[in-house]
Amino acid sequence: MLIKYEFLKILRKKSTIIVMAASLLLTAFLFGLPILQYQTYIQDGVIKGSEGIAYTKDQYQDISVPITDEYVEKTITEYQKLFENPDNVGYDGNEKFLIGNAYWNFVAPREKQLSMIASAYDSPGENSGFNKLPELDLANGAKFYQARNEKVESLLNTPSRELSTQQKEYWSNMSSKVETPLQYGYHEGWEIIMSSFELLMFSLLSACIVIAPVFSGEYQAGTDAVILSGKYGKTKLVTAKIISSMLFGVLAFTLHVIVAFGLPLAAFGADGWNLPLQVAGLTIPYPFTFLQATLINLGVIYLVLLAMIGLTLLLSAKMKSPYLVLVVLVPVLFIPLFLSPNGTTGAYNLTLFLLPYRSVMPEIGKYVSYQIGGLVLDALSMRAILYAVLTAVMLPLARLGFKKHQVA
Amino acid sequence: MQLQLKNLCKQYRTKCAVNHVNASLSPGVYGLLGANGAGKTTLMRMICGVLKPSSGSICLNGKSIEELGERYYSHLGYMPQDFGFYPDFTAREFMLYMAAVKGLDVKTAKQRTEHLLHMVNLQDVANKKVKSYSGGMKQRLGIAQAELNHPSILILDEPTAGLDPKERVRFRNLISDFAKEKIVILSTHIVSDVSYIADYILMMKSGQFLLGEPMETVTDHIKGKVWEILIDNREVGEYSRDFSVVNLHHENNMVRLRIVSDTAPAADAVTVEPSLEDLFLYHFGEDAQSERSDDYVD
Numbered sequence: 001m002l003i004k005y006e007f008l009k010i011l012r013k014k015s016t017i018i019v020m021a022a023s024l025l026l027t028a029f030l031f032g033l034p035i036l037q038y039q040t041y042i043q044d045g046v047i048k049g050s051e052g053i054a055y056t057k058d059q060y061q062d063i064s065v066p067i068t069d070e071y072v073e074k075t076i077t078e079y080q081k082l083f084e085n086p087d088n089v090g091y092d093g094n095e096k097f098l099i100g101n102a103y104w105n106f107v108a109p110r111e112k113q114l115s116m117i118a119s120a121y122d123s124p125g126e127n128s129g130f131n132k133l134p135e136l137d138l139a140n141g142a143k144f145y146q147a148r149n150e151k152v153e154s155l156l157n158t159p160s161r162e163l164s165t166q167q168k169e170y171w172s173n174m175s176s177k178v179e180t181p182l183q184y185g186y187h188e189g190w191e192i193i194m195s196s197f198e199l200l201m202f203s204l205l206s207a208c209i210v211i212a213p214v215f216s217g218e219y220q221a222g223t224d225a226v227i228l229s230g231k232y233g234k235t236k237l238v239t240a241k242i243i244s245s246m247l248f249g250v251l252a253f254t255l256h257v258i259v260a261f262g263l264p265l266a267a268f269g270a271d272g273w274n275l276p277l278q279v280a281g282l283t284i285p286y287p288f289t290f291l292q293a294t295l296i297n298l299g300v301i302y303l304v305l306l307a308m309i310g311l312t313l314l315l316s317a318k319m320k321s322p323y324l325v326l327v328v329l330v331p332v333l334f335i336p337l338f339l340s341p342n343g344t345t346g347a348y349n350l351t352l353f354l355l356p357y358r359s360v361m362p363e364i365g366k367y368v369s370y371q372i373g374g375l376v377l378d379a380l381s382m383r384a385i386l387y388a389v390l391t392a393v394m395l396p397l398a399r400l401g402f403k404k405h406q407v408a
Numbered sequence: 409m410q411l412q413l414k415n416l417c418k419q420y421r422t423k424c425a426v427n428h429v430n431a432s433l434s435p436g437v438y439g440l441l442g443a444n445g446a447g448k449t450t451l452m453r454m455i456c457g458v459l460k461p462s463s464g465s466i467c468l469n470g471k472s473i474e475e476l477g478e479r480y481y482s483h484l485g486y487m488p489q490d491f492g493f494y495p496d497f498t499a500r501e502f503m504l505y506m507a508a509v510k511g512l513d514v515k516t517a518k519q520r521t522e523h524l525l526h527m528v529n530l531q532d533v534a535n536k537k538v539k540s541y542s543g544g545m546k547q548r549l550g551i552a553q554a555e556l557n558h559p560s561i562l563i564l565d566e567p568t569a570g571l572d573p574k575e576r577v578r579f580r581n582l583i584s585d586f587a588k589e590k591i592v593i594l595s596t597h598i599v600s601d602v603s604y605i606a607d608y609i610l611m612m613k614s615g616q617f618l619l620g621e622p623m624e625t626v627t628d629h630i631k632g633k634v635w636e637i638l639i640d641n642r643e644v645g646e647y648s649r650d651f652s653v654v655n656l657h658h659e660n661n662m663v664r665l666r667i668v669s670d671t672a673p674a675a676d677a678v679t680v681e682p683s684l685e686d687l688f689l690y691h692f693g694e695d696a697q698s699e700r701s702d703d704y705v706d
Contacts, residue, residue, distance in 0.1 A: 001514065005505040012496035221492030226553065229456040229486040230509035231478050237509055407458040407488075 002240035023206030035267040059109040060186035073142035120147040170376040175285040187272025190290035203256030207249040213322040297362040303387040310394030317401030416464035425450040427615035439602025440595040442612035448595040485559030489566040495539035510557040524552040544575040627682040635677040
């Protein structure tokens with residue numbers, strides 16, 4: 001009963017409706033932007049919006065194949081052959097590239113795939129694109145997966161990464177679990193989702209704004225005295241407030257996630273959900289499909305959300321006004337937005353990757369790991385543990401804060 | 409049932425709001441009188457367990473309220489001064505919510521809600537949002553929620569503040585109805601509110617109990633110290649400056665003054681039967697005078 005009324009108290013407020021409506025609109029706008037801006041180039045010009053999406057999808061039909069060494073070799077060979085005809089080749093003073101029908105018939109439909117293939121032969125940190133493929137020596141075959149593995153090893157051994165032997169082993173072991181040959185295919189919707197996770201910070205903030213008055217609103221309205229002197233004012237009521245806040249936060253955030261993911265998936269299709277992440281980033285060590293990675297990162301974000309609700313409730317129990325709660329909360333959530341990592345190791349970087357803003361980003365290709373004694377944890381696991389612990393610590397503190405509140 | 413206040417203190421940095429208060433309260437209506445800042449609200453908050461004493465303890469039937477926890481709060485009904493409501497709740501929802509906070513089961517909560525809304529004459533507007541209520545309606549809702557759990561200790565902090573005379577009379581009657589077999593502590597600085605319904609008077613000044621007496625005998629201390637005198641209109645200023653004037657009444661070209669003073673203000677002054685208001689003025693002097701100018705006193 002108390003949970004029902006506490007939930008009603010949150011829902012009934014005008015500010016709840018305003019904040020939720022504004023936040024949903026913002027989420028729809030941010031996640032809808034890639035749809036509105038989507039355009040694909042064809043020989044005769046540009047096709048925009050859903051027509052462009054349909055055209056791109058159609059182009060993928062011929063290249064949605066397993067990326068075997070043979071396929072890679074055949075594709076590179078075809079590409080190199082096109083370069084043998086001078087009529088197909090353009091030069092901008094820096095590099096050579098295919099032009100005319102050779103470009104439109106061969107490169108344009110598989111531009112992303114070619115980039116992915118070419119990336120196997122780049123050194124760590126290098127991104128020369130597929131224009132280096134004409135020079136690639138195929139005398140001993142493409143050895144695509146060998147090249148990928150060697151690149152991963154080089155990445156791990158980059159001195160600036162300062163990875164320990166255990167960390168290198170951890171990542172090598174994970175990367176070796178990636179199933180080959182990789183199945184290629186259309187995955188536009190999932191790629192947009194994977195690269196836009198941080199936009200969910202606004203949804204997270206809106207949930208926290210709504211629950212900021214859960215305790216402090218009682219102090220501000222002067223209702224604290226009457227509820228704290230009730231039989232369950234310091235016991236069951238506090239639990240009800242916490243549960244209803246959590247419930248509201250999770251439901252409100254889920255609504256945002258449905259809008260955020262629903263728009264790109266509705267526009268671009270859910271195709272590619274079962275494709276490996278490596279088709280979007282060859283050196284990604286995680287042996288997950290797009291759907292698995294999305295769900296895992298979403299799981300981490302839900303833990304961040306619960307911890308932020310915990311922090312909001314703790315601040316709310318300790319502060320006299322919901323505005324003061326937000327004065328503390330907003331910087332905690334958004335200051336990391338202005339901090340850039342300068343690598344993936346060192347206390348600064350490792351801390352930065354655990355802050356709420358960074359924690360909603362999957363950053364699955366950065367090999368960020370944490371070593372505690374002999375235990376190595378990747379960023380996703382570390383975040384999951386950290387935010388679960390923070391939730392477990394902050395909720396009892398919030399509870400105690402309200403219980404000990406003195407009406408003055 | 410005995411509610412005991414043992415050496416109760418509340419210190420705020422440099423100010424001692426409640427200073428070594430001792431009392432043993434059994435069922436009855438206690439009018440807690442004092443000027444603003446006397447420590448009434450602080451004392452009531454401590455009794456209600458929403459403010460921790462700096463020292464001393466509050467016991468119900470010999471057990472401290474901390475030890476009793478929920479068992480103590482289930483005996484308690486509290487109407488704080490100027491307490492807020494949830495503006496988006498209807499009166500009925502607010503009552504049902506408070507019933508849940510007080511641990512009433514759903515059936516009892518509904519019954520008590522309907523009964524009390526009827527008693528405070530809010531049943532016709534029970535489905536209207538509280539934000540549309542007048543001050544008087546909110547006060548009535550406030551006392552109704554305090555009574556939800558049939559409390560044996562009812563604490564009412566300035567329940568009539570801001571009400572018009574008609575509302576105050578209605579409120580006094582409500583409190584009388586609710587007060588049976590209970591310890592009721594009614595704080596006010598409007599003397600007439602308690603003079604009709606209180607069994608005992610507790611007078612508080614500078615955080616301490618100045619006196620605690622049954623209503624019938626509380627004015628005995630000032631017997632022979634309340635005077636009436638008929639004076640010329642031009643002398644009013646002089647008497648007001650030199651004495652505590654309780655009342656001033658114009659009669660033709662003369663003015664009848666009611667004065668509280670240890671000595672006769674004039675040779676022709678006559679003693680009259682003291683009232684609670686005279687007692688209040690006797691103890692609070694200028695504090696009371698300034699409040700009389702702020703508040704309606706009938």
